[in-house]
Amino acid sequence: MPDTDTPKPHPAHPVRRECDLPWTCPKPDRDDPRASGMVGAILRSPEYRQADEDVDFLHRYEMRGLRLHLDFDKAESLLTAQGIAHSIVVIGSTRVPEPEAARRALAAFEADRTQAGATPEIERRVRIARRVLDKSRFYEIAQDFGRIVGRSEGPNGQRLALVTGGGPGMMEAANRGAHDVCARTVGLNITLPHEQYPNPYLTPGLCLRFHYFAIRKLHFLKRARALVVFPGGFGTLDELFETLTLIQTRKIAPVPVILVGETFWRGVFDPEFLVDEGVIDPEDRDLFWFAESAQEIWEDIQRWYDRCGRSLTG
Template identity: 65%
Template sequence: MQNSTDETAEKPFPPHHTERCVDLPGCRPKPSEEDAAAPDLVRRILESPNYRRADEDVDFLNRNGMRGTRLFLDYQKAETLLDDHGIAHSIVVFGGTRIGEPVAAKARVETLRAQCAEAPGDKDLAQQLRIAERVAAKSRFYDIARDFGRIVGSAEGRHGNRLVVVTGGGPGMMEAANRGAQEAGAKTVGLNITLPHEQFPNPYITPDLCFRFRYFALRKLHFLLRARALVVFPGGFGTLDELFETLTLIQTRKIRPLPVVLVGRDYWRRLFDIDFMVEEGVIDQEDRDLFWYAETAEEIWADIRRWYDRAGLDMIGPVSEGDPA
């Protein structure tokens, strides 16, 4: 027994995970006593951008040849953090950034009316007033989007983070939907995009759930990866881009069909004639039924729930392994 104890005492303890009793030779730069030029030479090496670690070298990451890495990071950061927060499914809301709160829209009209009264011959002002009046007429959709966000946010309270409102993070319709969800006490997500000019996310997104993407393609991917429905309010080029891309993916079954609701029949019927497309033979009749119209927040939510009941699917249930990504 004595021999065994002595042998154990002689065996070393595990070393410290970072510290050493004696520094390694490379822990100190070559001293000037050995070479007067050495300190300056070492400084120049350390200051060179090429000495930066790859994951800390932003200039290197921005090179054209690193696009694949940037695409991966654009995808992976949002994916990881959404998973960390338990965000399982989403109701995605798109819509115009120029359609704001009714009070603000009305104030804009009143300001332009006063300016037009002072300069009755100014055609540019008259055009601005006509546009402002049309925007003010559509500002009712801000309240609808806000109410809808509140409805989804209240449902989220029953489902945890399994169903949240996701928008593009900007003003207008997106702000309204995020705002309603926030007012319901729910988490709400914004997927912003980097543009050449400075922009800000709307203030109603959950702070830890606002992401800024470099690439539109990866942003669109994240819109649809967890989507359980797409709700589209009146908007411009960006709204149409996202709408038609989603319809194409459903048409081709590249993604599993999901409810697509266009809010404001009069706007959408004037913007594009779906029946004309069917009659011209550029789409099939069944493609006409990939979306429908709604006018109120309550109607939107009731329609989405009805779609899932008819499909025999659980809106907050797990996605089957066969679903395309």
């Protein structure tokens, strides 16, 4: 018969032990005077680092697939946890500041011209500064649009998040508008060889930084309900034409694509020429349109969804 008087043991502590295991202390020097030095060398070697704590290992070429995965997963987890389900994406030049800053820049170049004389290079800088000052009106339009998006509210209190690349210029303006009305606003920064800073109007905790342009582009469009494109250069054109290609091929469901400032965009490219040359179809020309004011942009987006019978936040 079993001994029923033997007390049952308590559950083991999940971490603590009553007796240390043999490997909790290194081999003592009294047994081998070389022991502590040899163990120290092992502990200091990069190969001993745990894989997820070994930054040098994670940066190796063969770990690129894992880095791509991490680049996607961190943003996905954070945006999901913050309840960012639907967004309006705003892109545009980082080189077009608010009007007052543009006026200061022009004044500085004009002062240089007065002091040094009208050299061809100074005349070029003055001419460009005047063009930038003219385009600075788009900063105010982007800021107004950010305020509109920030105040918007869909069914059941669902809110649209305003998302930009997190940099200065047009993106700063849109984030600033949302910030003005105390709305959450998102920035998707990218790591570049030269130092950069996010604009100050992003919501802390919602400014993310990516290593890979591809993953950043994915997150721009994954939750996007519209793409609003202000005047810009190579980066702006990259995002614009990639989005149009994805919609053209139906790799993503169509969304409104609005180009702000028709005169600027007519100078950048000629879609009618592309149609006439047979390299795009007439229907591809209708994948985007132009607008001139924040209110017009917003009304166009709402009208597009009404015509589709879809909810902007659904």
